[in-house]
Amino acid sequence: MNDEPTSLSWGLTGLGAGAGASLLTLAPTPTGAIAAAALGVLGVILDRRAAGRHVRLRDAALATRQAAHEHALESLREAQRQGLRAFDASILPVWLEQLDTARRQMDSAVVHLTREFAGIVNRLDEAIAESYRATGLASGGGSEDGLRQVVDASERRLGIVGNILTTTLNDKDRMLAESQRLVQFTAELQQMATDVASIADQTNLLALNAAIEAARAGEAGRGFAVVADEVRTLSNRSGEIGKNISQKIEYINRGIKESSAMVEHAAERDAQARTECEAQITSVVGDFKVAMDGLSASASVLRSENEGIKQAVAAALEQLQFQDRINQLLMHVSDNVIALRGRLADGELASADVTRLVASLESSYTMDDERRPITAKRASGASASEITFF
Amino acid sequence: MAKTILVVDDSASLRQVVSIALKGGGYDVIEACDGKDALSKLGGQKINLIISDVNMPNMDGITFVKEVKQLPNYKFTPIIMLTTESQESKKQEGQAAGAKAWVVKPFKPEQMLAAVSKLVLP
Numbered sequence: 001m002n003d004e005p006t007s008l009s010w011g012l013t014g015l016g017a018g019a020g021a022s023l024l025t026l027a028p029t030p031t032g033a034i035a036a037a038a039l040g041v042l043g044v045i046l047d048r049r050a051a052g053r054h055v056r057l058r059d060a061a062l063a064t065r066q067a068a069h070e071h072a073l074e075s076l077r078e079a080q081r082q083g084l085r086a087f088d089a090s091i092l093p094v095w096l097e098q099l100d101t102a103r104r105q106m107d108s109a110v111v112h113l114t115r116e117f118a119g120i121v122n123r124l125d126e127a128i129a130e131s132y133r134a135t136g137l138a139s140g141g142g143s144e145d146g147l148r149q150v151v152d153a154s155e156r157r158l159g160i161v162g163n164i165l166t167t168t169l170n171d172k173d174r175m176l177a178e179s180q181r182l183v184q185f186t187a188e189l190q191q192m193a194t195d196v197a198s199i200a201d202q203t204n205l206l207a208l209n210a211a212i213e214a215a216r217a218g219e220a221g222r223g224f225a226v227v228a229d230e231v232r233t234l235s236n237r238s239g240e241i242g243k244n245i246s247q248k249i250e251y252i253n254r255g256i257k258e259s260s261a262m263v264e265h266a267a268e269r270d271a272q273a274r275t276e277c278e279a280q281i282t283s284v285v286g287d288f289k290v291a292m293d294g295l296s297a298s299a300s301v302l303r304s305e306n307e308g309i310k311q312a313v314a315a316a317l318e319q320l321q322f323q324d325r326i327n328q329l330l331m332h333v334s335d336n337v338i339a340l341r342g343r344l345a346d347g348e349l350a351s352a353d354v355t356r357l358v359a360s361l362e363s364s365y366t367m368d369d370e371r372r373p374i375t376a377k378r379a380s381g382a383s384a385s386e387i388t389f390f
Numbered sequence: 391m392a393k394t395i396l397v398v399d400d401s402a403s404l405r406q407v408v409s410i411a412l413k414g415g416g417y418d419v420i421e422a423c424d425g426k427d428a429l430s431k432l433g434g435q436k437i438n439l440i441i442s443d444v445n446m447p448n449m450d451g452i453t454f455v456k457e458v459k460q461l462p463n464y465k466f467t468p469i470i471m472l473t474t475e476s477q478e479s480k481k482q483e484g485q486a487a488g489a490k491a492w493v494v495k496p497f498k499p500e501q502m503l504a505a506v507s508k509l510v511l512p
Contacts, residue, residue, distance in 0.1 A: 114410070318499070324404045
């Protein structure tokens with residue numbers, strides 16, 4: 001556009017020069033040359049005047065256009081100010097309210113979640129403690145020793161019952177042995193009774209011979225005959241007593257044998273009962289041990305699960321702290337939005353204001369997550385627990 | 391008798407998380423929502439340890455520690471700062487105020503219990 005006057009100027013100059021050159025060709029005389037030069041100068045003068053007029057026209061057009069631009073720009077700025085005021089009045093309060101609502105809802109939800117979580121942990125602890133009580137297992141780091149001790153004690157006490165049975169059986173064995181010894185004595189007594197009877201027979205025979213000899217002696221042997229007769233009477237009585245003794249011994253012998261047989265039979269039955277009793281005790285104790293092993297395995301699984309749950313609880317407790325971090329992030333954003341409202345209220349937001357806002361936001365940061373660039377945050381996530389002792 | 395720990399944090403959920411961890415370790419817990427509330431809850435009772443947040447409304451953690459250190463009954467009570475703040479300058483502020491340890495959130499319950507058992511008063 002700036003080239004237009006120049007080209008026009010050069011056009012009039014060229015026209016003057018061309019006319020001069022044509023005149024010089026038609027009249028190649030000094031007068032013609034002067035006229036041609038005059039035509040050239042005239043072209044230049046006309047050219048300059050045309051150029052000046054053109055510049056003035058151009059400047060006027062430019063001024064008009066700039067005024068229109070400035071007007072449009074001012075309208076635009078006013079529209080922007082109105083937009084910022086509308087943003088400040090309508091959007092930012094909504095953002096702040098939503099941020100506040102998000103914080104409150106999240107806090108409420110996490111508090112509720114944590115409370116429920118604590119309840120689950122408590123109920124689990126109570127269930128495990130109740131299980132320990134029910135099974136007689138030692139609680140807290142204990143083992144199945146409590147139940148094992150109960151079973152071992154039961155086995156010992158049942159063993160005592162077996163020992164009592166064995167003792168009774170041994171007593172009966174001794175009684176049987178004593179009875180058998182008595183049978184031997186009765187055999188000896190029987191022999192002694194037989195001897196008594198034999199002596200009585202021989203005495204009777206002697207008394208009979210003495211009576212015969214006394215009869216032969218006549219009057220002189222009469223006294224002796226009386227003695228011989230008495231001796232016979234005594235021998236007869238001795239013989240009867242011997243028989244009686246023999247009979248009584250026979251009764252006693254039979255009684256002892258019958259008693260021995262009964263004792264022997266009872267001993268056999270007791271031995272059988274003892275064997276059966278021991279088998280039952282072994283079986284019951286075995287069942288107890290199987291049950292105890294089952295309980296022990298169950299308790300072991302319970303303890304293992306409990307340990308796993310405790311670890312999960314610890315991990316969950318760590319994760320539940322995210323709410324605190326997010327709450328702080330949202331609070332810092334809220335603070336910055338509030339600061340932004342002050343800047344937007346007058347409808348202006350200079351780049352210096354933005355810089356100050358960013359600086360203010362950065363100064364409120366407390367966590368590494370906030371300070372690190374977003375890309376780094378995505379890569380690393382929340383930092384691990386860190387403890388410094390002073 | 392169980393030892394008592396005062397937990398000071400403006401986040402209710404975090405107070406609960408800390409309480410669960412401490413009760414799991416056999417401690418009794420008293421909760422307060424900021425430094426001012428915590429001072430009102432001390433009330434002369436036996437406190438074996440204090441765990442406090444740093445950034446709190448009404449009274450921040452550093453000011454609270456300084457206040458506690460002025461109280462004859464609690465000037466020797468160990469204090470652990472529990473915060474998201476990990477800047478060295480802040481830690482130095484805590485140390486200067488009288489804190490015994492600085493734990494950055496999120497904490498692992500077993501590490502917290504280890505730190506507590508190391509510092510708690512008998």
